[in-house]
Amino acid sequence: MRFSDVEINKPILRALEDLQYKKMTFIQKSALPSALNGEDVIGQSPTGSGKTATFSIPIIQEIVNGRGVQALVLSPTRELALQTTDMINDISKYQKVNVVTVYGGQPIRIQFNKLRKAEIIVGTPGRILDHLRRKTIDLSNVKILVLDEADRMLDMGFIQDITTIIRFTKKKRQTMLFSATIPREIKRLALRFMKNPKMFKSQGNIEKPHVRHSFIEVRKNEKFQMLQALLEREKPSSAIIFTNTQVMTDTLAQNLFKNKYNAWAIHGGLKQSRRERIMGRFRKGSFPILVATDVASRGLDITGVSHIFNYDIPSRADDYTHRIGRTARAGKTGRAISILSQDDHDNMRRVHIKYKDIEPEFFEGFKSNSYPKIKFGLQKRIKANSKKRFYRKKSKNRGKMPIIKSS
Secondary structure, three states, X not given: OEHHHOOOOHHHHHHHHHOOOOEOOHHHHHHHHHHHOOOOEEEEOOOOOOHHHHHHHHHHHHOOOOOOOOEEEEOOOHHHHHXXXXXXXXXXXXXXXXXXXXXXXXXXHHHHHHHHOOOEEEEOHHHHHHHHHHOOOOOOOOOEEEEEOHHHXXXXXXXXXXXXXXXXXXXXXXXXXXXXXXXXXXXXXHHHHOOOOEEEEOOOOOOOOOEEEEEEEOOHHHHHHHHHHHHHHHOOOOEEEXXXXXXXXXXXXXXXXXXXXXXXXXXXXXOHHHHHHHHHHHHHOOOOEEEEOHHHHOOOOOOOOOEEEEOOOOOOHHHHHHHHOOOOOOOOOEEEEEEEOHHHHHHHHHHHHHOOOOEEOOOOOOOHHHXXXXXXXXXXXXXXXXXXXXXXXXXXXXXXXXXXXXX
């Protein structure tokens, strides 16, 4: 099915053509007709499957200029909110609407003037709630409400904030909920605030047919050597390495950089401005390896990622789903390789229940003594307000991280 087969106005179709969006993804051809018809919709589909366009098109088509805030999109992270705003702006290229993004870490007063002219608001629950308490946002005319990456918002503890925000909107509205997974708490939320929602769910791995999964088992003290061997063998054009903690994310990035790999770390402990600079550079291809935690990467829409490496195995299969959702986009192929040690067996068993196609792999010829071992405490973080560089090395000058400047 093509976008021209459903009732989308010509300015939006023209913008979609500019974006080279022709054939719909599974979730788009399933949910978009109902969404355009004003019905409540629940869409379950992996990250990168076209959910953002699915709710953006009906929003843009329904906006009437000059009538205040008519649509609200709640996102779990700043990064996803910004990406959603970019998508709405791209699709509304020939039908201008006023989109405002609000999120924490940005001076709230800067947002005041923009909000006066807003027709669509995309924001994180915490900052939206802050504006509501200050009475700087009026949601009484919102006719479309979207909960994007709902399971991520649940994980981050936003459900109570979302419940409060919904009470500020009118009852007669269209509500759309999109998520990679639909846990029990999300179902309860849907039953409470949605009217006869239509459920659309991707069957199995239908949206990710080109991801090849495998795992390699090593001793715990050989994980870093195996990672280097895999990077050498795979030669990824763009890779994300996932860890379970901020400490390991920093440690791994520093060790990789010290050993000539251009890698940067991103996690929730970094200042927002730094995270945005790092993500901007990664999207542009300025460096090939991003080391990330699950929280920092949630909802990130990054095209062209060829490889996912799980240095640590997530404790939940849903987190594995989100991780692999970063690769094999737009019909491309992708690789997901997990590095297991004895400590990872319990987590891997949980993941394997859902992903039975993860196959064991043997790295023929791997010799751990051919690669440097991981070192802890290489660098310590300097104060967040320093503008000179992100890290200071304990030794004099070797292995310093380069400075990322604002582009």
